[in-house]
Amino acid sequence: MPVDPDPHRDPRSAAAADDTVAPYDPVSPADRGAALDAIRAAFPALAWESSQWIDEGWDHVVVMCHGCRGADSLGHRDLVFRFPTDEQALARLPHEAAVLDHLSAGVDAAIPRYTHVPPDGGFAGYPLVYGDRLTPDLLRSLPTTDRTMIAGQLGALLTALHGADTSVPPLDRVPDSYQPENLDFVRGIVANDLPAVFTEDEMRTAREICDEVAALQSTLLPRVLLHNDVYVRHLYWDARTSPGRLGLIDFTDMCLGDPAVDFAELYEYGPRFVDEVLARYVGRIDETFLDRAWAYQRFAGLYMIVGHLYYGEETWEYARATFDRCRSPRRPLA
Known part of the structure; x- marks a missing residue:
């Protein structure tokens, strides 16, 4: 998917901007002064x-x-x-x-x-967390040694997260996946709002995506600690250290669920990168793992469209490009 200009660029390599929200209550994005x-x-x-x-x-x-x-x-x-x-x-x-x-x-x-x-x-x-946002363009521009380090560090990080003992505090209070609620919400938008902006063929794709995720939710799958939002806006690469160091931010949506979820949006970097991370991951993998990851990637693309229509988040161009990239039911191969 395309990425917006990076607001989280490493201050050691770029100048910071300026600005200013109220404590003790949720803040409005417009409430900068406090x-x-x-x-x-x-x-x-x-x-x-x-x-x-x-x-x-x-x-x-x-x-x-x-x-x-x-x-x-x-x-x-x-x-x-x-x-x-x-x-x-x-x-x-x-x-x-x-x-x-x-x-x-x-x-x-x-x-x-x-x-x-x-x-x-x-x-x-x-x-x-220092570094530059790990965009697909940045990943492609890096030498092979750096790309290999990134895949290795990400595979190790996901191994550590997914292998964490969720029976001990404070992990015992991590909630179950929000995906069932999200699916119900998306189905409502698909039925009521998408017909105004989607072709009939696109509507069939949207309904197919929802049905595929619903089928996965009714399947007995591993249940591990998930970051639940591993994608380009939350991944950083600090090449100014030796060796370079991967960063992952924004754990707000962490939950317990299918480990394939945390591989879903890595497809933005291409299927070869997904394979490289998986090769360095130690977890519960079966023959359906990457197919499940692709199903969740397709759902994330549809959710981008829903987010634009309902919340006003993302631009239409950004949401549309994300959905179009992962419309196919066939998982891309390296």
Whole structure:
């Protein structure tokens, strides 16, 4: 799928922008004025040289503070503060922080680890996960050694996540997959809104995608800890370290479900990359694994269309290109 300009570019390689959300309640993406005040109030011994406002997320807005100093910086030069924009994301934030703290010691890739959590809640911050957004163009431009490292680190990270013991705290409170609710929601939009913008052939494809995912939901499948949103906007590559280091951000939608879900949107990088990651993954794989991943990728493409129509998220061109890329029922082969 095409990608938007990268707002999360490594401050060591690009200049930061400027800007500014209210603590203790979900914030509006338009409510910029209160964000820096909330950070200052919670961490009075924190100062910064510049700040950047990012509102591309579906359930959070982000304030990035660059050039941080003072006792409340805890020695970090760049901090990311996330402000939930709905009640559900707000309620999940403390648990997300606890889970990431639990996971961090067992993974080599960079993942967020919350260091700045106000006592009254409302938002939380962590040291920036450095790197450049891992777009398909960036991956293609890298030398073979880097591409191999990325596949290896991502395979190892997914192995660690999917192998985590979900019976122990705080993983025992990770919810089951939201996919059944999402499917019901998508079916409603398909029935009521898509006929105005889709051809009859496209409508058949949309209904087919929903039926395929419904069939998978009625199948007994492995149930593991999922990131549940592994795609281009959440993957980063820091080539300025030696060796380079992969980063994965935004664990808001983590849940328990089919491990194939976390491979679905890797198809944006092409089937060869999916195969390379899978070759370095140690988990419960069977002959249907990649077919399931492709089914979930098709559902993600349809969800992009729904997100545009219902929430106003993404541009029509972005959503349309995503859907068109994964319309075929045939899984692409390397």
